[in-house]
Amino acid sequence: MMQSVLKVDRLTKDFGGLRAVDDVSFNVNAGEFVGLIGPNGCGKSTTFNCISGLLESSGGTVEVMGRDATGKRPDQIQSFGLTRTFQHTRLWRDMTVIENLLVPPRHQFAPNMFLSLFRPGSRKAESQRVDLGYQLLEMLEIERVAHNFASELSGGQSKLVDIGRALMSSPRFLMLDEPVAGVAGPLAEKIFENLRSLVRDQGVSMLVIEHNMDFILRSGVDRIIVMDSGKVLMQGTPDEVRSNKEVIEAYLGNDSTSQAAGSGAS
Ligand SMILES: Nc1ncnc2c1ncn2[C@@H]1O[C@H](COP(=O)(O)OP(=O)(O)OP(=O)(O)O)[C@@H](O)[C@H]1O
Ligand SMILES: [Mg+2]
Numbered sequence: 001m002m003q004s005v006l007k008v009d010r011l012t013k014d015f016g017g018l019r020a021v022d023d024v025s026f027n028v029n030a031g032e033f034v035g036l037i038g039p040n041g042c043g044k045s046t047t048f049n050c051i052s053g054l055l056e057s058s059g060g061t062v063e064v065m066g067r068d069a070t071g072k073r074p075d076q077i078q079s080f081g082l083t084r085t086f087q088h089t090r091l092w093r094d095m096t097v098i099e100n101l102l103v104p105p106r107h108q109f110a111p112n113m114f115l116s117l118f119r120p121g122s123r124k125a126e127s128q129r130v131d132l133g134y135q136l137l138e139m140l141e142i143e144r145v146a147h148n149f150a151s152e153l154s155g156g157q158s159k160l161v162d163i164g165r166a167l168m169s170s171p172r173f174l175m176l177d178e179p180v181a182g183v184a185g186p187l188a189e190k191i192f193e194n195l196r197s198l199v200r201d202q203g204v205s206m207l208v209i210e211h212n213m214d215f216i217l218r219s220g221v222d223r224i225i226v227m228d229s230g231k232v233l234m235q236g237t238p239d240e241v242r243s244n245k246e247v248i249e250a251y252l253g254n255d256s257t258s259q260a261a262g263s264g265a266s
Contacts, residue, residue, distance in 0.1 A: 004063070005030050005081075005173040005205040006051065011060035013046050020046040022230035024060070028173070028207050033199040035216045036209045038227030039250070044209045045087050047227070048177055052084045053077045065173060083171035087178050087209070089162040093151035097142065100150055101133040101164050129168070136164040139194055141187060156182040163191070167198075174198075176208045180215075188215070196220040213251045217242055226250075 006028040013021035021043045028034050036044055049055040051062050053074040062069045065081045091100050137143040140160040145153060150161065163179050179195075180188035196219075198204045210216045216224060217238045225235040226247055234244050241247055 003029060005032075005065055006207065007061075007063040008047070008051065009061045009063075011047065011050055011062065012058045013043070013050050013055060014058045019230055021050060021057070024227070024230070024232055026225050026232060026235060028205055030205055031199065031203055032205055032223065033196060033221045034207045035219065035221040035224040036207060036227065037211065037213060037216050037224060038233070040211070042227045043230040044227055045177055048084060048175055048209065051077075052082060052175065081172040082175065083166050083169050083173070084175040085162045085166050085177055085179060087181070089158040091150040091153075091158055091161055091165075094149060096147050096149055097137065097153070097161050098130075098133050098146045100161055101136065101168050102129060104169075132168065133164070136167050140164055140191065154182070156180075156184065156187075159183055160191070171204060173205045174207075176206070178209050178211060181211070189219075192219045213247075 004027045006026075008027070009025050011021055011024045012019065024043070024047060036047070038044055046055065050057040051064070051069070053069065053072050053076065056071065060070075064077055067080050069077045069080065069082075092103065095103070134143065134146065137146050140163060142157055142160050142164075145157060150158065153161065159179060159182060163176065166174060166176065176195075180191050183191065195206060195208070199206055208221070210219070221238065223235060223237055224241045226233040226241060226244075228250060233246055233250070234241065236244070
């Protein structure tokens with residue numbers, strides 16, 4: 001049985017003289033829901049970009065679903081079973097919300113087109129995809145805008161459509177970059193509950209970037225990786241993170257635990 005869906009070992013990324021990711025190592029185990037948190041500019045998105053093959057890392061290795069992903073292309077890594085979203089959503093603005101969900105992910109476009117053209121029973125498969133699309137919109141509470149153009153959505157709604165797009169591919173391992181940024185508090189909590197049930201009920205493994213420490217501590221993740229200045233500051237359960245001295249100094253200073261990440265760290 002596969003123990004880890006992701007193994008990051010001594011990952012480093014330099015942008016010229018700036019070391020954005022500095023000797024980062026962590027794992028995500030199969031069936032685990034893991035949060036990645038840290039102040040603005042600490043290297044979270046760059047870590048995602050190196051893992052998913054969007055950026056070439058400067059050092060270290062990455063294994064995805066037990067396969068060596070170091071130096072591989074995004075489409076190859078996606079074919080290992082990794083689906084990711086981006087901090088800045090990438091929707092087709094001139095398509096409707098439901099159309100955005102039904103378009104296969106970029107790198108899978110060509111093969112899926114072939115399948116849908118030539119595979120027998122494809123019409124049934126297509127109607128199942130449509131059903132799944134509407135179910136996901138309902139789960140994300142945006143079914144009302146199913147037929148709106150993506151260009152008409154608020155930032156928060158776009159984020160939710162992006163999550164829906166990612167879930168359409170029934171990923172085994174999902175990496176979400178700030179999925180609820182700009183989403184109102186109660187809905188953000190509900191989305192995280194739904195992500196939690198995907199992990200629990202469907203065995204999806206998940207790594208989720210979030211910028212709000214208070215939120216991630218209450219979000220139901222199994223484990224939190226805390227980054228600071230390109231490095232892993234600590235990793236542990238929410239309780240361990242909450243009581244960690246360095247984390248308290250960096251984030252939870254004063255008497256408040258409700259600060260957004262970053263605001264207390266500089
Ligand atoms: N393509 C790039 N070229 C040069 N520098 C970059 C590039 N991408 C990121 N950086 C720099 O690398 C550092 C880490 O950026 P990154 O976006 O990974 O941080 P982050 O933790 O995701 O921050 P945020 O919370 O703002 O999303 C920052 O100093 C950033 O300016
Ligand atoms: Mg980022």
